[in-house]
Amino acid sequence: MSDDRSLTPQSEDFSAWYNEVVQRAELADYSPVRGSMVIRPWGYGIWERMQRALDDMFKETGHENAYFPLLIPMSFIEKEKEHVAGFRPELAVVTHAGGKELEEPLVIRPTSETMILEMYAKWVQSYRDLPILMNQWANVMRWEMRTRLFLRTAEFLWQEGHTAHATEAEAREETALILDVYRRFMENWICMPPVTGLKTESEKFAGAVESYSCEALMQDNKALQAGTSHFLGQNFAKAAGLTFQSEAGEEEYAWSTSWGVSTRLVGGMVMTHGDDAGLIVPPLLAPIQTVIVPIYRNDEERSATVAKAQEVAARLKDLGVRTKVDDRDHLNPGAKYYEWERKGVPFRIEVGPKDLEKGSLAIARRVIPEGEKRKIFVAEDEAIATHPQRLDEFQAALRERATRRREANSHRGVTDWGEMKEILEGEGGFVYTGWNGDPAVEERAKDELKATIRCIPGAEFRSDSAPTDCISGDGAAKHEVIWARSY
Amino acid sequence: MSDDRSLTPQSEDFSAWYNEVVQRAELADYSPVRGSMVIRPWGYGIWERMQRALDDMFKETGHENAYFPLLIPMSFIEKEKEHVAGFRPELAVVTHAGGKELEEPLVIRPTSETMILEMYAKWVQSYRDLPILMNQWANVMRWEMRTRLFLRTAEFLWQEGHTAHATEAEAREETALILDVYRRFMENWICMPPVTGLKTESEKFAGAVESYSCEALMQDNKALQAGTSHFLGQNFAKAAGLTFQSEAGEEEYAWSTSWGVSTRLVGGMVMTHGDDAGLIVPPLLAPIQTVIVPIYRNDEERSATVAKAQEVAARLKDLGVRTKVDDRDHLNPGAKYYEWERKGVPFRIEVGPKDLEKGSLAIARRVIPEGEKRKIFVAEDEAIATHPQRLDEFQAALRERATRRREANSHRGVTDWGEMKEILEGEGGFVYTGWNGDPAVEERAKDELKATIRCIPGAEFRSDSAPTDCISGDGAAKHEVIWARSY
Incomplete structure (x- = not known):
């Protein structure tokens, strides 16, 4: 059928525009199951091209694909305390199977650290068995209260990489390597150039020592966390009993990382490039160019x-x-x-x-x-x-346009809370300020400005001269940080 | 670590050999969740190559990929009576999510006809919207009592194609087209040449009008049902309310098909080619050639x-x-x-x-x-x-060897129950006989011989002169059929 109704203009209601364009471009549709969406061929074709490109990059950097079970015993999730605290409210639980009640409930994986490291513990004996560099393409489930097509759905498709290493330094290198793979992929394929950096303690992955993320700026000047790479220290290795015999003959816990991007990237593509006529797909991702x-x-x-x-x-x-x-x-x-x-x-x-x-x-x-x-x-x-x-020039033009837009909406050197408030309540964007490291400042921003610290930017994204005082007015800055409202 | 223990010889215990080779070739491993396995990189690399080849064949024949929800409302499964009767004992059920009991339980898809046709019903208005030719690569769950790595696991990976057509003839053509795609794929890529044919009423897919299958013969002379293509008539369209306005302006129910192959194919590859030294991987599927x-x-x-x-x-x-x-x-x-x-x-x-x-x-x-x-x-x-x-010659040699072995173990023109019994209880293989169409004969064979009719072979696999009497001695043959013990 021909559908020539026009879309709600972005300037009128960006959120309505987004929902309409996703459905009417036939990227995805709502399903009869609350919070689960159907990815239609046009949307899946774009996701397939994202998968192929990322998969090639993972393989070039030495990773292999594998597949681990969908269902995880509840007791596994509970082994890492911060982890279970973060994920418990979002779990979907299988209590019955094969016509009987299960002895132990199984949860649909919200992420697979606990299961995968359990298997690594079975396979690893000595340092010669490390590193293990695996990735899986899978569906995961997080029971979200408010869902939006691609951006936040109960079930979503993603890849989750899980690596185990003999040393802390190697695991840290891996975390940084993947963050860079993600950044390059988002820039070159989606034409959605992100800022990368460290998440604060209050925003990191449940169970991680440190989380790094790619933060992209959408056309409504809200941030999208588009990919994360976590340095997990020995936390999950201890929970799973993942030890190895070192070259010196000592029994040691392995160091692990995990990292993922999801179908959320399709939503990011929509919000980075689309206009009032609909979607704009970068040629490298377009099923039809x-x-x-x-x-x-x-x-x-x-x-x-x-x-x-x-x-x-x-x-x-x-x-x-x-x-x-x-x-x-x-x-x-x-x-x-x-x-x-x-x-x-x-x-x-x-x-x-x-x-x-x-x-x-x-x-x-x-x-x-x-x-x-x-x-x-x-x-x-x-x-x-x-x-x-x-086609190449079109791809490059989209990338340049998005980079210019991000830079034009990045407000550096903001030193006054009122100024930050004015920006975030007005046009929005990335606001670079100093921060004293106190979570109370984050709480205040969340309450007053509905904004969070998106990240402590990595070296290449730091300002040449960052403010030396905290935006709160309370003491010296420990870090330069980027604030924004976000998805 | 070096692992130089030898495998149990095939001739001693084929089943033990299979389990050992799957684990020690690092194709897969048992997981801590009963019935769910872990596919390790070597096994997943083989599966990836199968996926890529099949996916190309699906796309060449006009199909597109999409993705539908993992969870299906229990009420959907119950809409098609034969379907729910077949699958109810194997369902895994989510009763709680997001910290609450669900109003309606959700089942993890055992297959997706009911969900997918529900969506098609939303998208299809007129004959112009047909045919819909979609496929998804997904995980499914069937709570099996006895599981074996790759061959029968609670969770498995597969592709499921679901098509909807305006006419019965088109849907029947699609069913045959895909059966042929599967046959060619198994022959040319896995070097596992199957016989194709129609399943009997008692062996068909729950809810189908007709099921067709690829039946391959393993080295222990047991059959493996390696892929199925179902003509669903209007059964599922009626259950989902999938109607369309015909060219003549009439409201009609669509005709649908579904078809799938799974990670079971990896098990088929193992049992077709492996020897006492381990696995033998056809070059086209080998991650390392x-x-x-x-x-x-x-x-x-x-x-x-x-x-x-x-x-x-x-x-x-x-x-x-x-x-x-x-x-x-x-x-x-x-x-x-x-x-x-x-x-x-x-x-x-x-x-x-x-x-x-x-x-x-x-x-x-x-x-x-x-x-x-x-x-x-x-x-x-x-x-x-x-x-x-x-490498090409190696691939061809594996295919020829497997074809010769299948033919050498196909017993045509068997007319005597005692002879069939002797074959099936002895060396095994495919036994071609006449059959009067009576399910009682199938029951008897199941009880006495632990064998089933694998299929009513398609034209190209029929004997030149098939027996005219039923193997049971009871009346004339309606069909030539193939009996075997099976996985």
């Missing part, structure tokens, strides 16, 4: 333009461009334009009788370069030959 | 042979061969040979000081061609240049 629409008024024109569209599609496919000819007969071209724009396909090529005469193609860009018109007309051979480059 | 072992007695020899091994590995990788140099220093070459043979790597290349002198490589084959020795010695350049072809 270029749609070709034949234009005709009668059967004769139809057969000529459809034939040309197919010929152009075949030539583009030979160049590696994911191309689709939309030759549906019951929709007019305008309806097709709306649909593919809403789905965020980077380029549309129109083939009409006049284009055939002239030997040229009309190329409509999903994002119009400043000062230009949507369409350009290019001689057919040139249009095809230069199309891969056009 | 060729391992290179440098041989040395001192540091000088070590640096020379390791350097050569790495050079050979680099050249093989350039030719697309998945290669690994095993330069672990704490294991002697013999221990490495054992380990890689047990893991089923198709080829091992040894590089020792004498090989360096001669400019040749020693190539050890995991399967030794009849009348030959394990190793051949080939001049280095030739050995490398011809290696991809050697």
Whole structure:
């Protein structure tokens, strides 16, 4: 069916715009189970490309995939005290199976540290068995009260990496390595350049020694925690009894890390690039990079333009461009334009009788370069030959635009609480300030400003001259931090 | 650690051999949760290659991936009467979540027809919205009493395709198309050539009109149902209210199909090819196709042979061969040979000081061609240049060997119950007979012979002259059928 209702404008209600675009671009839909969504082929196709790219990066850095059980005995989760305190309220519990009540309830994994380290403990004897560098692609379940498609759902898809090492230094290196893999992936594939840094004590993963995160800034100037990499010290190794014999012959606990990104990244992509016409998908992630629409008024024109569209599609496919000819007969071209724009396909090529005469193609860009018109007309051979480059440039332009937007909405050197309040209650964005390290300041910001410290930025994201006093006015700054409202 | 214990021979106890080889080749391990296994990187790497190949075949035939919820309301499962009767005893049930008892219990999907068709009903209005051709890669849960690694576990990984069509003919075509995709995949990738055919009423999927299956013969001459494709008629469409407006403007129920293969295929691969030394992995599925072992007695020899091994590995990788140099220093070459043979790597290349002198490589084959020795010695350049072809030939040889074995153990034209009994209680295999269509004959065979009708073979697998009488002695045959003991 043709759906030509327009979307709620972003400026009017960003949240309504988001929900509409996710559903009407057919990325996902609500399911009959509260908090669980259905990822439709267009959304799953984008996720598949994210998976493939990340998986390649994990493998290049020495990791292997495996698969661990969905169900975890309640007693495992309880072994690490901070861990269970963090996750208990969100657990889904299987109490009956095979027609009987279970002796011990099983929980659907909210994350798998406890199960995976239990298995590592079985496999590891000596330092020669370390490091173990494994990842799994899996579904997990966290019973959330308020859910939003992709951003916060009870069930979600993710990858969770779990590594075990003989030394603290190695585990710390791994934590940093993966944080960098995530950053590069988000920049280069999603065109969603994050700031990376350390989470504060109050925001870290339940059971971690330190958590690092990628924080991306959405178009409504709220932050999205888009990926996390945790240094777990020996906490989970102790809970699971994961020991090894060191080279010196001593029995020691291993050091572990865990790290994950999820289908939340699809939501991040939507909120980084989309506009009032719908989605904008970076070419590297787009299931269809270029749609070709034949234009005709009668059967004769139809057969000529459809034939040309197919010929152009075949030539583009030979160049590696994911191309689709939309030759549906019951929709007019305008309806097709709306649909593919809403789905965020980077380029549309129109083939009409006049284009055939002239030997040229009309190329409509999903994002119009400043000062230009949507369409350009290019001689057919040139249009095809230069199309891969056009896709690369589109990808680069999205990345640059998002980076500029993040920087334009990063407020550095803020020293006054009132100023921070004005920014966060107004246009929003990242607010860089000094912080004395006191959680009471975080509490106050949460209450007064609905904002949190997103991270203590890593070296490359720190200001050249950060404030030396805490934003609270109470003492010297221990760290430069970034505040924002967030998803 | 080096593990040089030998495996229980197949001839002594096939079942013990299977369990040992799966664990000691590090394909999988038992988990602390009854009936759930851990798929280790070597097993998961094989599964990943199966997934990739099948996924490509699904996409070539017009299917798209999506993802549907893990949890299904109990009331959905109950909508199709035969379906719930079949699956109720195996359900795992979530009764509590988010710290509260749920109003309606949710089951972990044992299969997703009921949920997926509910969603299709939401998306489909007219015949223009059909067909829907979707697949998902997912975990499912069936609480089995007796479990075996890969073959029968409470949780397993699979793909489940679900399609909806406007006509019965289209749905039947889809069912046949996928059965053929499965057959070709099993033949060409796993080198496990199945017989395909129709399941009898008593063996079909709960809720289907007709079920078709791929039945492969294992080395212990038991059958493995390795994949199924179901024609569901309008049964599930009626349960879910999946209707559409036809071209003629009538409200009609859609016709649906479903089809799946699972990690059980990994078990099938093990039992089709493995031997007393361990696993044998077809090259197309092997995470490592060729391992290179440098041989040395001192540091000088070590640096020379390791350097050569790495050079050979680099050249093989350039030719697309998945290669690994095993330069672990704490294991002697013999221990490495054992380990890689047990893991089923198709080829091992040894590089020792004498090989360096001669400019040749020693190539050890995991399967030794009849009348030959394990190793051949080939001049280095030739050995490398011809290696991809050697892998192709290895793949073809495994396929031929398995086909010969299946045919040698297929007993056609059996007309006497006593003869069938003798075969099934003796060497086993596929027994082709006539059958009058009476389920009582199936019951008798189950009780007396522990055997079932695996399928009514499709046209290409039927005997040239099948028996005209039923194997029971009771009347004429309606069908030729294949009996076997099975997993």
